[in-house]
Amino acid sequence: MMTARAYAIVRRHGAWWLAAQAALTILAALLVWWTVPPLLRWLWWTADWSVVTANLRLFILFRYPTEAAWRPALALAMTVAAVGLAVRRAAARQSASGARTLLWLLGAVLASFVLLRGVGSSVVPMNLWGGLLLTLILAATAIGLSLPLGIVLALGRRSALPLVRWTSVAAIECVRGLPLITILFMASLVVPLALPDAWRPDTVLRAIFGLTLFSAAYVAEDVRGGLNAVGAGQYDAARALGLGSVAMHRLVILPQALRAVVPAIVGQFIALLKDTSLVLILGLTELFGVARSVVNQPEHLGRFREALLFAAVVYFVLCGGLSRVSRSFEMRGRESRRGRAVERT
């Protein structure tokens, strides 16, 4: 019996294939044996985690006043609630909700921004923003702003007016052809030069500008994919109903297209979360920046492995968790497209 089954397997796969499998298993086991015990040993005994424990506040809030920590918490809750609501509406296929949902999201992001910064006497200057807080602010604001911009670019790319189309294509392809680091550098270098001195934007805003510009080009391509996926019959039907172009796009086309690209947008957001680590080049101190900064404290000199590893775990939990949540939504929503970490820089 056993031999018969073994024989069947050998016949189906070939003896070499089986031998290769066995060899691979042994190799894999060896790899685990070589890497895991020393790693654990290092994690437990060699590593000195005081650089993390002593600086936990910097990693999370940076210099944001602890008394005002309720503001980031509230902003986070608000944004998560808005996103949850939007996702639910999209899942429930409530028609004509596209534009409004988008406005909500944008509103939530901007309201969070205002809340974090404060008004009048409660202002927390942006040079105090950093750590995980800044990572989240940058990613959320950039994705929020790049959505409308990306939709505009995607529609522009499909426009029949050559100049509009060319401009959109040029903008999208140029941004996608450049490394993020050059775009961020440009944002920090050229933007303040172009603007009058009186409205010199803060470095945080320059970073948001660069990240938004960058993300919008990728969102535009996602949206274009969604627009292409809307059947021609939908256009015909909308026209038959006598809808004008604006109404047609607002009521019929965009809601469907956007619903289809939700997983892709989540992927963009995850990618942005990781990409924010590059704002270090502008002198900002987000999560990765804190890891790089705290190793300069006299008592923690040279403890960069611990600091970096901690930051890596935080990124992993955030991005991995988000992509898992998004995937489970997808499965529920029978969407075939995958919204996992989209990669680019």
Added chain:
Amino acid sequence: MNAVVRHPLRNERIRAALAQLAVAAFVLALVGWLAAGVLADMRARNLVPGFDFLRNVAGFGISEGPAFAPTDSYGRALVVGLANTLRVAVVGIVLATAWGFAVALARISGNVLLGGMARGYIEALRNTPLVLQLVLWLSLLRALPPLSEAIALGSVGAGAGAAGGAAGGAATQTAWLLLSRKGAAVAWWQLTDGAPFLALDLPTTGRFGYDGGLVLSPEFAALLFGLVVYTGAFIAEVVRSGIEAVSHGQLEAARAVGLREGQALRLIVLPQAMRVIVPPLTNQYLNLAKNSSLAIFIGYPDLFNVSQTVGNQTGQFVAVLGIVMAVYLTISLGTSLAMNAYSRRARWVGR
């Protein structure tokens, strides 16, 4: 015939023209505004607009790449940076492709241990920032032994005392592969003096580094390794979803005609999957090339890194950034166009 007199703004063509005019005006104004700002800033800092500074003597050194001396010009420095970018990108793309396919096959191999490891690896690398990974890889390379105690694979011989004898009598080693904190050195074919043919050149440990052989600096190794394993994780997912996109019936049909699993994969599934794989694979290649700009965080002298040094020395950040952007755009758009042409052809042939 009662001609309907329409308001000019109702006329589609006029409106189209006006709209386009508005866009053109907007774009031109934006460009003009930026240019004016940049020029004003340069004037304020006594900088001469233009690219003449590229001919000036650089004064700094570059750790690797085509020969470069501090007496060479800034322009030459940028060329060396570009060569370094292309070197890591091309080698990286080849290795990442091989690695990505291997990981994808491991994932769908049905081998539980291997599949699980592949999955864990993909998840871990895709969900952490590349720049963090690069810095960690570089720091891991510091765990290698110092040069004098280099790990030698395929050792050919150990001599006593380095050239000059001032090295404190440290023994030299000659081997096919040498590994230490100074990087790796492998035997390589080189045109030796006087000989008209390529001779195999074995590396030897010297006083400050390796003599002979092909030397890989730790920065290059960390960047290459980081780019390959990071992009490989994405390529693996691209390949896997490409393979999964091929209908299961094809595999069953292949088995029915008596092909073995490996043959079925190689002859039936992969060729069909390639049609799905190529466009996102192209994107991953471009990503790898663009991601090589993170070299600045680990000290590999790529184009962006060198451009920052040039900018710091000359103050000509805008001009230098313009050059860097133009180069990246050329690479990206050129590759995109070539790959688009390829996939268009593949589509026609495939049908």
Added chain:
Amino acid sequence: MRIRRFTTALTNGTLALGLLAVAACTAANPDAPADAPVADAPGDPGASTSITTTGATTSSVPADTGVTTAGASADASAAPAPASSGGLLATVRQRGRLNCGVQDKLPGFGYLDPSGEYKGFDVDFCRAIAAAVLGDATAVDFKPLTAQQRFTALQTGEVDVLVRNTTFTLARDTQNGLDFSPTTFYDGQGMMVRADLNVDSLAGLDGANICVGSGTTTEKNLGDAMRKAGAAFTPVVLEDTDQVFSAYDGGRCDAVTSDKSQLASRQTTLADPTAHVILDLTLSKEPLGPAVLQGDAQWADVVNWVVYGVIAAEEFGITSRNVDTFLTSEDPEIRRLLGVEDALGEGLGLTNDFMVGVIRAVGNYAEIYDRNLGPDTPFKLPRGANRLWTEGGLLYSPPFR
């Protein structure tokens, strides 16, 4: 129809741009009110202790600092109007906070401590200037700047003064339109090598790998010096000092070049400090000091005299602990320095007793030095050229009269 689609696009676009603009405008307003409770809090949870904690033993500011400085600041507002109302001094006064450009990744000179406070030698000079101008050493907004950003930040007015380990050079003085204040730290670029290499000159480093930080004059100085010595070398260029020294300590390089203060202070933190030697040579002179924008003589004077003031205080032996006893001193020069006599401060547009506030807040030069670089720190950096002229160093303050 397509045009309408375009109009939609345009409207959406304008909306997005409009929102961006709104966000930018609300945020671009840098004038956070001085007395904003929240804005103040992060800079100084426990203002008076913040500066003194690092040194542990060096100095302890009297608990009543807050009260006295508040008095000083009240005097400041009552003091005669500054000479030119359009200058930076007036702007800073009006704003109530000093924007100071610093380095945040240079141990000993500028770094962020676990409580979120900037600490370091350079940082203390920012606090000194704030104490002099605003009567409150904690009224500083620190802006960490990269090497590339620092001059632009000064030119665009993002920072009022740059205290970021910046070398005073002719080109920077002219091309970048800066004015340098007196040197606060006399440094020179040096070279540290592994002791087992038995190298005592640059020529001996022919073919070596040398670690060096990017974005500064250091890279070019290295190229020049090695060229002069006729030695080929491989530079390993890394972004910040922590990376430079961990690469060197990790055996990536045979030598490391940096400012001597960095070499000496970092040597003590290497795995085996005795395995390294600092060569007895100087690749270049590196006088480091604060810089301000050219063309505002009044503001430049303020920064200059604050620096001179802390040097003079060391000359007279006035420290943060004993400053009150000197208020009754008979020495006319001490009386003028502390504003008991004459009206020197008013001439600068400050209060006459501005140095009292400075000394109370950060102490004299020796206190600043010891707190950040001295024997009680991991760096244990000898004073070297940064001793008073009376002790064979280069520190020399013009007379206060």
